[in-house]
Amino acid sequence: MTQPTTTLLAPPPPVVSGDPGTARVVLSRFLRHRLAVASLIVLLLLAVCCFGAAWIAPYPHNAQNLLSASQPPSGAHWLGTDSLGRDYLSEMFYAGQLSLAIGLGVALLATLVGTAAGAVAGYLGGWPDEVIMRVADLFLIVPPVAVLAVSLQGLGPSPLTIVVVLSSLGWTLIARVVRARVIQLRHQEFVEAARVIGASGPRIVVRHLLPNLTGLIVVNVSLSVATAIILESTVSFLGYGVQPPRSSWGNMLTQAAGLIGTSQAYLLYVPGLAILVTVLAVNFLGDGLRDALDPQGRQ
Amino acid sequence: MGPVTEDSGATAAPLLSVRDLSVSYRTDAGPVAALDRLSFDLHAGETLSIVGESGSGKSAASLALMGLLPRNATASGSVRFRGRELLDLSDRELREVRGRRIAMVFQDALAALNPMMTVGAQLAEAVSVHDPSVSRAALRERAVELLDLVGIPDARTRAGQYPHELSGGMRQRVMIATGIANEPDVLIADEPTTALDVTVQAQVLDVLARVQDRTKSAILLITHDLGVVAGLADRVLVLYCGRKMEEAPVEPLFYEPAHPYTRGLLAALPRIDRSTRRLAQIAGQLPSPNERPPGCPFQNRCPHTDERCAESPPPVPVGEGHTAACVRVHEIASVTP
Known part of the structure; x- marks a missing residue:
C-alpha cells in the first residue's frame, strides 16, 4: 500500500521520449543543476575521506608524537600537527566521521518524527492537533543549548544520545511546516477526490499528501543536517558534546580555540571550513533534489 | 431517452432513494439550512439532473450522498442506496460504497487530480483501493483501457503523464475515467463542464453519455447550466433555496x-431565435x-x-x-x- 505509485507505470514504453516521473528524468533534471552536482561530489569526497580514514588518512587516529608537536604545514603533515603532535589532516578526517554521522542521523530522525507528527496533526485537526502542537511548543520555548548541556550531562554524551537529544529539539520545526502545508492541502479537491474513490485516511496521508510534501521534506532534511552539525559543534565546543578521545569537528574547534593569538591559530579554520563546506554543500544538494523531484519543474 | 430499466426486470425499486434529506451548517450566526427536506428517486441507468443557482443546495446534496459533508454540517432524513441506509454507515462502511458503488466527477479537474501522481497511477489507485489483489500489469492495462474509453488518444503515453501536461478537456475526461473505474451504479457529476470551453463541454458531455451506455450507470448531474441539462438529462429537479x-x-x-x-x-x-434587446x-x-x-x-x-x-x-x-x-x-x- 505504501509503494510509490510513480513507479507503477514504469518502465515507460520505449517509444516514448521525455516521459517524466521516471528515475531517468529525475536524474537528468538533477544533473542539470550544476551547483547541486558539485555539492554532491564534494560531499561524497568528504564522506569517503572521513569514513575511509582508516585507509586514506596519512596517520592513524590519535597517533601522538610529541617530538613533532605544533608543527606548521609541511610535506609530512599537510595541515601541520597539533600540540600533541597529531597529524591535523588525519584528525579532521576521523572527526568528520562523528560529525557527519550525527548530522545525518539527526536530520533523518527529526524529519521522520516531525513529518509524522505534523502530518497527523494537520490531517486530523481537533484535539490530536492541539496535543501535538502544544508538545511542540514546549520544545520550542526551552533554550536549546542549555537543554542540550543539561540533558547530555544527565544521559551521558554518547553519540547516540547526542542524536536523540538534538532530534528531540529539531522535530518541532518540520512538524510546524508540514502541519501548515497539510492543512492547506487537506482542503484541496484532489484530497476530497481521493476520499471519493474510497481511500482511507492513512492512505490519503501517505499516498496523496506526503508526495506533495517531497520538496518541503527534502529541503528540511538538508537544513536539519546543517543545523545538527552546527549544534553538535556548539555543544562539543562547550564541552558537553563529543568527549575526547572521540573527536568531532566541534571538539576540534574547542581544542584549537586555545590557540587563538598564537602562530597556530589557523588550526581553527580546518574544522571550521569543514563544517562550512559541508553545511553549504548539503543545502545546495537539497535545492537540487527538490527541483529534480518536482514533476512540474522545468523540463 | 427515457429511464432505462435494468435487464433483471427490477423496475420498481429505485437505485437511490432520498427522502426528506435536510442539511444544515452550524455557523456563528446560527444554523443555516442548505437543503430542506429534499426527496427524489434515482433509477438504474437514468440521468437525473439537479439544477439550481449557487446556494440552492446542489452541492450540499451531493456531499451528503457521498458522506463527505464538512464537520460543521449535519444531515437528517434518509438516503437509501439499494435499500441500504447511507446516512447511518460508518466511515469504514462508506469507503466500500464510495468510488465503487457511487462515484463522483468534480468540476475542476486540475484541482481534483493529484499533481504529484501520473494520470495512470491515479486511475490505478481508484481500482486498487477497492481490490488490492489486482496485479500491477492488470492495473496498467485497466488504466489505459479507461483512458481509451473516455476518448483520450494515445492512451498508453498519456497514462504516464501528469495532470498539468494534459489539456482541460482531457483532464475532465480523466476525471470521468476515474469516476467509472469500478463501473459504479451511480455517478455524481458535479458541474462537470463548468470549467471548460463550450466546444470542449460538448465533447465531455458526449463522453459522459457514451460511458453511461457502456457502464449502465445512473448519472446524477448537478449543474446550473440548462443547456447541459437539455443535452444529457432524462429527468430534472429544480432546486431553489434548498427546496425542490x-x-x-x-x-x-x-x-x-x-x-x-x-x-x-x-x-x-x-x-438565438428570438430578437429581444434585453x-x-x-x-x-x-x-x-x-x-x-x-x-x-x-x-x-x-x-x-x-x-x-x-x-x-x-x-x-x-x-x-x-x-x-x-x-x-x-x-x-x-x-x-
Whole structure:
C-alpha cells in the first residue's frame, strides 16, 4: 500500500521520449543543476575521506608524537600537527566521521518524527492537533543549548544520545511546516477526490499528501543536517558534546580555540571550513533534489 | 431517452432513494439550512439532473450522498442506496460504497487530480483501493483501457503523464475515467463542464453519455447550466433555496414549465431565435439563508404571489412524473411566463 505509485507505470514504453516521473528524468533534471552536482561530489569526497580514514588518512587516529608537536604545514603533515603532535589532516578526517554521522542521523530522525507528527496533526485537526502542537511548543520555548548541556550531562554524551537529544529539539520545526502545508492541502479537491474513490485516511496521508510534501521534506532534511552539525559543534565546543578521545569537528574547534593569538591559530579554520563546506554543500544538494523531484519543474 | 430499466426486470425499486434529506451548517450566526427536506428517486441507468443557482443546495446534496459533508454540517432524513441506509454507515462502511458503488466527477479537474501522481497511477489507485489483489500489469492495462474509453488518444503515453501536461478537456475526461473505474451504479457529476470551453463541454458531455451506455450507470448531474441539462438529462429537479421547486421529465420541463421559478429561469435564457434587446431576468434577489421567508421561498420574487404562499407548498402533480411545489400552479398554468 505504501509503494510509490510513480513507479507503477514504469518502465515507460520505449517509444516514448521525455516521459517524466521516471528515475531517468529525475536524474537528468538533477544533473542539470550544476551547483547541486558539485555539492554532491564534494560531499561524497568528504564522506569517503572521513569514513575511509582508516585507509586514506596519512596517520592513524590519535597517533601522538610529541617530538613533532605544533608543527606548521609541511610535506609530512599537510595541515601541520597539533600540540600533541597529531597529524591535523588525519584528525579532521576521523572527526568528520562523528560529525557527519550525527548530522545525518539527526536530520533523518527529526524529519521522520516531525513529518509524522505534523502530518497527523494537520490531517486530523481537533484535539490530536492541539496535543501535538502544544508538545511542540514546549520544545520550542526551552533554550536549546542549555537543554542540550543539561540533558547530555544527565544521559551521558554518547553519540547516540547526542542524536536523540538534538532530534528531540529539531522535530518541532518540520512538524510546524508540514502541519501548515497539510492543512492547506487537506482542503484541496484532489484530497476530497481521493476520499471519493474510497481511500482511507492513512492512505490519503501517505499516498496523496506526503508526495506533495517531497520538496518541503527534502529541503528540511538538508537544513536539519546543517543545523545538527552546527549544534553538535556548539555543544562539543562547550564541552558537553563529543568527549575526547572521540573527536568531532566541534571538539576540534574547542581544542584549537586555545590557540587563538598564537602562530597556530589557523588550526581553527580546518574544522571550521569543514563544517562550512559541508553545511553549504548539503543545502545546495537539497535545492537540487527538490527541483529534480518536482514533476512540474522545468523540463 | 427515457429511464432505462435494468435487464433483471427490477423496475420498481429505485437505485437511490432520498427522502426528506435536510442539511444544515452550524455557523456563528446560527444554523443555516442548505437543503430542506429534499426527496427524489434515482433509477438504474437514468440521468437525473439537479439544477439550481449557487446556494440552492446542489452541492450540499451531493456531499451528503457521498458522506463527505464538512464537520460543521449535519444531515437528517434518509438516503437509501439499494435499500441500504447511507446516512447511518460508518466511515469504514462508506469507503466500500464510495468510488465503487457511487462515484463522483468534480468540476475542476486540475484541482481534483493529484499533481504529484501520473494520470495512470491515479486511475490505478481508484481500482486498487477497492481490490488490492489486482496485479500491477492488470492495473496498467485497466488504466489505459479507461483512458481509451473516455476518448483520450494515445492512451498508453498519456497514462504516464501528469495532470498539468494534459489539456482541460482531457483532464475532465480523466476525471470521468476515474469516476467509472469500478463501473459504479451511480455517478455524481458535479458541474462537470463548468470549467471548460463550450466546444470542449460538448465533447465531455458526449463522453459522459457514451460511458453511461457502456457502464449502465445512473448519472446524477448537478449543474446550473440548462443547456447541459437539455443535452444529457432524462429527468430534472429544480432546486431553489434548498427546496425542490419542480421535478419533471426533461421535455415537459423545457416545454411546459409549471413553477413560476422554473418559468423565470427558462425565460432568462438567452435565445438565438428570438430578437429581444434585453435579457429577461427574475426580479429581486436570492434571499440569504437566514432571511428566507416562511412558506414558499420564492414568494418575494414571484409575480403570482398571494396570501397562500406564506405556507409551505406541497408538491402538486401537474403531469406524468411532473410535480411543482406551488399552490397556484393550476391557476397560473394559462398565463404565459
